[in-house]
Amino acid sequence: MQRREFAAALTAAMAAPAVLGATPAQASPQRGGQGLSRQLVAALAAELDDRATAKTVAPLIEDVGLDWHPETAPLKKFDFIVAYGFGNRPPAGGGDPTKVLYEPGPVNEELADTVARVRAARRGLPVYAQWEIARWLESKYGMTDVTSIEPVIAADGTITYLSTDGVAAQVVEHREQAPGGVGTACVVGFRDHHKRCVQTTRDRAMQAYAPAGFAMPHTYDLESGQAWTRRRDLYLVHDMLAQWTVLRAKVIAEAYPNG
Structure with missing residues (x-):
């Protein structure tokens, strides 16, 4: 149930018109705000059977996949x-x-x-x-x-x-x-x-x-x-991969600064 509810909320959020130049704080209500964040955690917790990990990973997924506005x-x-x-x-x-x-x-x-x-x-x-x-x-x-x-x-x-x-x-x-x-x-x-x-x-x-x-x-x-710069659907995948690559290095270094 949580996954279906999250999918519906995500579809609604992504359908909302984007405001060019908005800050992340301004953009959050358009992508569902805290409600969507909670649903993402719930969906991941159900899928992973691990709420603690879901609460850690969900903000990263939201940042990379749902927030496209710089400060x-x-x-x-x-x-x-x-x-x-x-x-x-x-x-x-x-x-x-x-x-x-x-x-x-x-x-x-x-x-x-x-x-x-x-x-x-x-x-x-x-x-x-x-x-x-x-x-x-x-x-x-x-x-x-x-x-x-x-x-x-x-x-x-x-x-x-x-x-x-x-x-x-x-x-x-x-x-x-x-x-x-x-x-x-x-x-x-x-x-x-x-x-x-x-x-x-x-x-x-x-x-x-x-x-x-x-x-x-x-x-x-x-x-x-x-x-990858000819179509939006292709570019977004490319950009998310680039974001994940950098984020991967950061979270590993933060968790294990001495290797």
Whole structure:
């Protein structure tokens, strides 16, 4: 019975319209709030025959699977902008894709548009943008004072594209050299990637939030060179796997800090 009730509550919660830019606290009532949390614990407890473990695991499942909104902050709080790319397009001129850069693509253009809107509202903020977004900021907006986070190109020309964490690692290296120190990041990212962008930035020892009042791009590109970024159903599975991978390492390290 608990599983059927939880499934019904989950369906209702997921059918509720999402508010772009909402904080987790704002989003909770839409996904069922404490009622859904209790039902998730009850369903897991019945399935596992173990309420103690269910109470430990249920919040993790809820966080990864049901909460897609990062914490927000007002623009006055930020010291810099970091923008994470999403998808791309195969090289327009063809060639070996391991040695020819992919095209930035339309989603990264929308992300560049978002960066431009944020910066127009808070002028002078330094911008660190994944290269696909940086290309659009330069070509479309003439924004030349952007630190572009580039892929790694080996001596033989082979290209290694950076992960979300790889980009964050590069940004924190730059910010550690900034006059005022690392500071607080205003994170721009694709709507379904946005929460993980904020989390990953924080995991690299930076304070980070989404900018309050700014909706993030959310239209998928069916021609993206990355199959998992072409459709929402595929991407959500991909993102949840990435979240679980990081969370797995954290909970094991917390439980057994000395290995």
